[in-house]
Amino acid sequence: MRLMQNMITISEYPSTSEGPGPHRVVKIAVIGGSGVGKTALVVRFLTRRFIGDYERNAGNLYSREVQVDGEQVAVQVQDTPGVEMSSNADHVPRSVQWADAVVLVYSVADRSSFDLMAGLHRRVEAARAAGGAPPAPVILLANKSDLTHLRRVEPQQGPLLAAALGCSFYELSASEDYSQVHGAFHRLCGELTKRPASSSSSSSSSSSSSSSSSVASNGNSEKRRSPLIPRPKSPNMQDLKRRFRQALSAKVRTATSV
Numbered sequence: 001m002r003l004m005q006n007m008i009t010i011s012e013y014p015s016t017s018e019g020p021g022p023h024r025v026v027k028i029a030v031i032g033g034s035g036v037g038k039t040a041l042v043v044r045f046l047t048r049r050f051i052g053d054y055e056r057n058a059g060n061l062y063s064r065e066v067q068v069d070g071e072q073v074a075v076q077v078q079d080t081p082g083v084e085m086s087s088n089a090d091h092v093p094r095s096v097q098w099a100d101a102v103v104l105v106y107s108v109a110d111r112s113s114f115d116l117m118a119g120l121h122r123r124v125e126a127a128r129a130a131g132g133a134p135p136a137p138v139i140l141l142a143n144k145s146d147l148t149h150l151r152r153v154e155p156q157q158g159p160l161l162a163a164a165l166g167c168s169f170y171e172l173s174a175s176e177d178y179s180q181v182h183g184a185f186h187r188l189c190g191e192l193t194k195r196p197a198s199s200s201s202s203s204s205s206s207s208s209s210s211s212s213s214s215v216a217s218n219g220n221s222e223k224r225r226s227p228l229i230p231r232p233k234s235p236n237m238q239d240l241k242r243r244f245r246q247a248l249s250a251k252v253r254t255a256t257s258v
């Protein structure tokens with residue numbers, strides 16, 4: 001369903017809607033505790049806008065076509081529910097097995113979100129092994145670096161953990177710095193495009209265009225439904241559409257006022 005004139009669309013979960021297409025697809029799962037800024041990071045990367053309000057996310061999939069090292073790439077980002085909040089314990093292994101790469105996120109202002117990271121990394125590795133998938137690149141993101149007065153995780157702890165886990169590490173602020181967020185995701189996309197395409201990652205939806213973004217709810221039972229069957233309007237999708245409209249209308253206003 002078309003949401004806005006500027007090609008923001010609501011679509012089905014892409015693993016069911018991919019058809020033959022010209023572009024490479026890279027799939028990234030974003031995982032971490034609740035409220036650490038996963039949605040804010042994903043939306044910041046895809047739209048440049050920062051979402052200031054907080055609404056709990058039940059698992060959404062976003063996609064956008066971007067240029068990576070001169071190549072048109074369809075980036076799909078799975079924004080998973082906070083691991084400690086989810087009633088569905090399956091969502092981490094499902095997302096990890098679907099993805100080509102994993103982004104683990106904690107907030108520097110939330111010690112418990114940092115303490116989840118090592119265990120989550122183990123779950124990522126176990127899920128890949130159980131699914132027969134090769135190890136995936138994992139990056140560790142320390143978000144909310146702007147909250148210096150609320151810091152609960154010391155700056156050196158993130159890099160130490162990342163080194164122990166064999167991950168890349170970025171400390172950044174989704175609210176303050178788009179370029180850091182873009183840089184982290186973009187480098188990961190670049191790394192993925194240098195790898196041989198997996199069979200599920202070599203094409204994209206034929207309806208995509210170079211300026212398109214889309215978002216789909218990742219409800220468990222809906223995941224494998226035909227793209228032709230209309231998705232029920234869950235409150236979560238309504239919230240998401242509203243947040244997208246908010247973020248993008250500001251973008252359109254900026255563009256038209258220049």
Ligand SMILES: Nc1nc2c(ncn2[C@@H]2O[C@H](COP(=O)(O)OP(=O)(O)OP(=O)(O)O)[C@@H](O)[C@H]2O)c(=O)[nH]1
Pocket residue numbers: 033034035036037038039040041051052053054055056057058080081082085143144145146147172173174175176
């Ligand atoms: N100060 C600050 N706030 C941020 C930053 N990133 C996100 N937030 C805020 O943190 C809150 C939670 O952000 P979300 O993106 O919804 O967090 P989430 O990880 O998706 O949360 P769940 O949906 O519960 O999994 C929101 O109020 C955001 O505005 C940041 O870099 N700095």
